[in-house]
Amino acid sequence: MATLQGIALVLVAGAATVVVLVRDPKRQIFLYMIYGLIMTIVLALLQAPDVALSELAVGSVAIPFTVLATLVRIERGRPR
């Protein structure tokens, strides 16, 4: 269990670094979904199933949908 937690924590730190270093929001949103998935695993390994359920719902559906809708409006609504 301790090695699993250690691996998951290292992965989540790496995923956070990658999400920040990618500057294009269209690419960043998919990395954010992967970060949300790894964060869900970390929260489940810390024996918090309620919190893991919340993070799964929010990081997979709510945030990516709103960010994608915002990006659609910004990219497609540019005056030509």
Place this chain on the structure above:
Amino acid sequence: MTPRARAWVAGLSSVALLVVVLIGLARLPSFGVYRGPYGTVLDSVAPVQRKIQNVVTAVNFDYRGLDTMGEEFILFAAVAGLALVLRQDRRETTDEPLPPAPGRGEVGRTDAVRAFSLVGIALTSAFGLYVAVHPHLTPGGGFQGGAITAGIAALVFLGLGYRPFRRFVPQERAQPFEAAGAAGYVVVGVATLATSGAFLANTLPLGTFGAFFSTGTIPVINFCVAVEVVAGFVMLFGEFADETRVERVSPSREGDS
């Protein structure tokens, strides 16, 4: 300040902040050593006192019910503010999507996407409602079950289209439900205040350990929170979905700013 200078200043100050935070965190008890009394007390007291299996739900809706009411109102205010900001300078929208960016073609919706989204809607609604309605028996509750169930709105919009989204999950019909959910929490609190003298006291019969109708007012409050979270997220998705539509240009409104 040029971007390079800004990056250097931000990098150096981030390293300094990291050192300071680590010095502070090194004074904590070791990872895995839990000293605080509240967790131990609650784990042993809550299943006996409230006959509840999920102690986290008992903390959320009974022992710290006032904090959850505050969080619920943060959600309510955020959705209201979002609707206000987005509607302020958006004219009435049509059903047409915005034209694609130059150089990119229009991508249609294939049958596989529709089929998978229908399967996804069925599974999400079943699982989401199950998680939302059983907070005292399994890991779950209004917040996480509501967030999962609200994924239906996103699936309908992405998999089926804008017109089915307007037909099946209209945001005008979600508004009274959101208000009812937020008000229901306060109504339960005021009712318990009237009957027993304490706001949000657990006054309904507690039932037996492990039964569905047990633990007093906790399932009632949880249902109000679930309704409010689902309706709030449906309104949120509806507002952002409206942002991806072409605005209706009518000649009579040319005088506006």
Place this chain on the structure above:
Amino acid sequence: MSWLPYVVPAWIFVVGLYGMATSRHLVHLILCLSITQSSTYVLILMVGYRLGATAPIFSDVLPGVRATDPVVQAVTLTDIVVGATVTALLLAFALRIYKTCGSVDPQALRPMQG
């Protein structure tokens, strides 16, 4: 070296702040803010963790088994859902800024004049 697991939330927090300070796109900035918020969830759950303990849900284990702290889990799970809604509110503000000023670069926006 028992504070080594605590390096991870500190690192995520500082990386998120660095991303916010050097961001060139408002949506990138908002996602970095969300990452900074999530580092606090990990930290507070690590504080409430107990070695060899299970989740504080007594459906299939008897009450009295070693369990982790339920209070930190209760505040974190409401925080995640509410934080998502506030992130959506910030995205609405970003859209408003784009419609008014025509740019989404936070380093190109000037303070309001007059």
